[in-house]
Amino acid sequence: MENGYVLRDFKFGSPEWGTSGGQVTWSFASTVGVFFAFDAIISQPYYQNMIVQAFQAWENVADIDFVQVADSAASDIRLGWDEIDVPAHFAQQVHTAYTVNGTFEITSEIRFDPVKTANITAETFLGLAMHEIGHAIGLDHIDDQSLIMNPIVYISALSVGDIAGAQFIYGSANGTDTPVGWDGSSWDDSYEGGAAGEAIKGHGGDDRLRGNGGNDNIDGGDGLDFAIYVDSAFNYDLHYQGSGTLSVAHRMGQDGTDLLSNIERVAFPDFTLALDIDGIAGQAYRVYQAAFDRAPDPAGLGFWIREMDAGLSLYEVSRGFVASQEFGDIYGYGASNASFVAKLYNNVLGRDGESAGLQFWGDLLSSEKMDKAAMLASFSESPENMAGVAPAIQSGFWYF
Structure with a gap:
């Protein structure tokens, strides 16, 4: 292992490490291969586009030129659908390499299991494609989950070790030794x-x-x-x-x-600095301050931001606040609708409510067209409150 990569001891082009791989052809297999039966051609644009992206990712960092061609046995790398018997294997690459006049001739085939890959995310498929192409150009597995060449693919982008390995084999795409x-x-x-x-x-x-x-x-x-x-x-x-x-x-x-x-x-x-004041973090800050009439504490704010990042809605957060003891202490347990609305105006907007507004919001509560949680969220995200809170968070805010 060298600097976060493991070699497979072959390369396209000249056998000398660090030299260009030259032009390497690839195709979507339409016939039976040397190693795999290839049950079906990869004809779906969804998968084709991700495979193109995967080839481009390696070409962006290493001196190797991938060219898609019409399928034939002469293609350097062929890819297709093919069922894999091993339950945990979603994709597989097999190659043979032999020397002709001092140059490796490489036949490489990559197969994806159509049933298994139908149940994974596009991000995971992209990572699988990059991983198998990494094998095809000469990289082996390495036990590091931050790398695309880890035996189990967790990411969908090349990391430093992946790039270093490809550049050790082929040199850099831009003529430097480090990715820029x-x-x-x-x-x-x-x-x-x-x-x-x-x-x-x-x-x-x-x-x-x-x-x-x-x-x-x-x-x-x-x-x-x-x-x-x-x-x-x-x-x-x-x-x-x-x-x-x-x-x-x-x-x-x-x-x-x-x-x-x-x-x-x-x-x-x-600590984490939140800059998305018009996004999830900003919503969490405003509803927290609206509920308790105070600046949020960093720990509590961090909890709710992470919950919203994971999918909790603004209304669900607001409902949690309304059910809290602190909220009840501020707004009054069993307070009338009129009292609740009046305190919303004072605590959230910092002013007394106008008669029409007090009547409007009170009627919504009385008719049960809106509950207290929805009303708190509405006041929190009102243009007036957003403008009032903006000076405090316009440069971002901290949470942990």
Whole structure:
């Protein structure tokens, strides 16, 4: 094992390590292969697109040129559907390699079990495809769950060890020895950078991105994205730049200075900074303050944010608050509808209610068209309350 990868002792192109693999053809198998029967061709665009992405991920980091061709026995790598008898195996790669005039000639076949893969997520299938292609280009298993070449695939993006292995075999796609950038997928990605500065792009999905050393530019793209740091939050300086990006600088220089954009959470071992004030975290903060007429405590706020991240609705959170002892102490046990509405105006909006508003909300409660939990959520997310809370959270807020 070297630097997070294990080799299989063969490569496309010249047998010398670190040299280009040249052009490598691949195809969706339409006939029986050398190793596999191939029950059916992979004709579904859904799966075809993810396989294309998987080939592109390796090509982005290593000096190897994958070209899709019409299927024939001459294809370097063939892929198809084929039932696998082993219950725990979703995919498999088999190859043979032999030397002709000093060059390895490689026949590689990859099969996916159509029944088993029908029951997994697109993210998992993408990771499987990347894993099997990794075998095809010369990488073996390594016991590290953070890598795509782990025997069980947990991720859907190449990590530092995967990239280092591919570059040891073929050299870098950009002529350098270390990755200078990483492009994620539209799925939930997890990426850990190296010692050098990188441009890290998460694109779609809920991503967890860690730059490590160097000065990194981390762009989460769409979704609920986390920038991960390994040292205490107290050891970093955070400043907003004129462009709206957040600068995160380690005070001792260990992690360099990162620029974050489209990142919703900045996670440290002891605290997390929530930046999605118009998203889940902002909703949790506002309903917490609305319910108890005080700034949320970081531990309690963290609990409810994690619950909402996991799928709990704003109404369900509000219902939990309404049922709490603190809420009853503030709003009164068995208080009249009129008293409840009046206190909502004062505690949430910081003012007395106007007659029409008091009447409107009171009637909704009396007619049972709305319960107290739904009303608390409505006041919490009202434009007036959002504007009132905004100055306190516009730069983000901490929870743990």
